[in-house]
Amino acid sequence: xxxxxQSGAEVKKPGASVKVSCQASGYTFKSYGINxxxxxxxxxxxxxxxxxxxxxxxxxxxxxxGRVTMTADTSTSTAYLELRSLRSDDTAMYYCARDLDPYSxxxxxWGQGTLVTVSS
Amino acid sequence: QSALTQPASVSGSPGQSITISCTGxxxxxxxxNLVSWYQQHxxxxxKLMIYEAFYRPSxxxxxxxxxxxxxxxxLTISGLQAEDEADYYCCSYVRxxxxxxxxxxxxxx
Numbered sequence: 001x002x003x004x005x006q007s008g009a010e011v012k013k014p015g016a017s018v019k020v021s022c023q024a025s026g027y028t029f030k031s032y033g034i035n036x037x038x039x040x041x042x043x044x045x046x047x048x049x050x051x052x053x054x055x056x057x058x059x060x061x062x063x064x065x066g067r068v069t070m071t072a073d074t075s076t077s078t079a080y081l082e083l084r085s086l087r088s089d090d091t092a093m094y095y096c097a098r099d100l101d102p103y104s105x106x107x108x109x110w111g112q113g114t115l116v117t118v119s120s
Numbered sequence: 121q122s123a124l125t126q127p128a129s130v131s132g133s134p135g136q137s138i139t140i141s142c143t144g145x146x147x148x149x150x151x152x153n154l155v156s157w158y159q160q161h162x163x164x165x166x167k168l169m170i171y172e173a174f175y176r177p178s179x180x181x182x183x184x185x186x187x188x189x190x191x192x193x194x195l196t197i198s199g200l201q202a203e204d205e206a207d208y209y210c211c212s213y214v215r216x217x218x219x220x221x222x223x224x225x226x227x228x229x
Binding site for chain 1: 123152154156158165166167168171172175177209211213217218219220221222223
């Protein structure tokens with residue numbers, strides 16, 4: 001069965017960077033992209049971007065351009081999200097999510113989430 | 121890209137049916153049928169309930185159904201049960217993918 005397992009919670013100071021991992025299993029990693037979605041406390045879902053498991057191509061939401069880097073290691077079936085210049089409003093739960101299939105435009109499988117807290 | 125508009129809350133008694141609307145524009149919801157719905161219980165990751173506006177993934181109860189007309193998509197929950205109490209988000213997939221709705225809290229009275 002498809003599983004996405006994320007790294008543990010992080011506490012960072014303003015201005016620092018954070019790197020969250022998402023290890024996939026139960027399917028061929030190169031066949032699907034991985035999306036990153038975040039949720040601030042008590043708020044809604046916000047799509048951050050996508051990375052291809054096949055060739056590493058990325059598509060970032062405009063809001064995060066210049067501050068985010070998504071990478072993928074096919075040898076370990078792991079996707080990474082790096083967010084730089086952290087601010088207090090980056091405090092959120094960060095989820096990785098896999099497309100249900102290449103055509104449906106839906107997120108069929110989700111990681112358990114990684115809480116990132118930004119505080120001085 | 122602005123968030124899609126959902127009612128903040130919807131409630132119903134056990135056994136009743138409720139409908140959650142999701143209003144966008146001709147650039148997102150009205151552009152194609154790539155609308156999905158997610159259920160999120162407190163402290164849990166979202167779960168896909170409807171994809172391509174109408175279809176249920178394997179394992180999702182047939183009490184959940186989706187529809188779309190023009191720039192508005194809807195999620196209907198029939199035979200409301202206590203376990204359906206959760207937050208629900210719609211989502212539209214367009215050229216700049218995955219625009220989410222504002223979210224709706226469903227309360228079972």
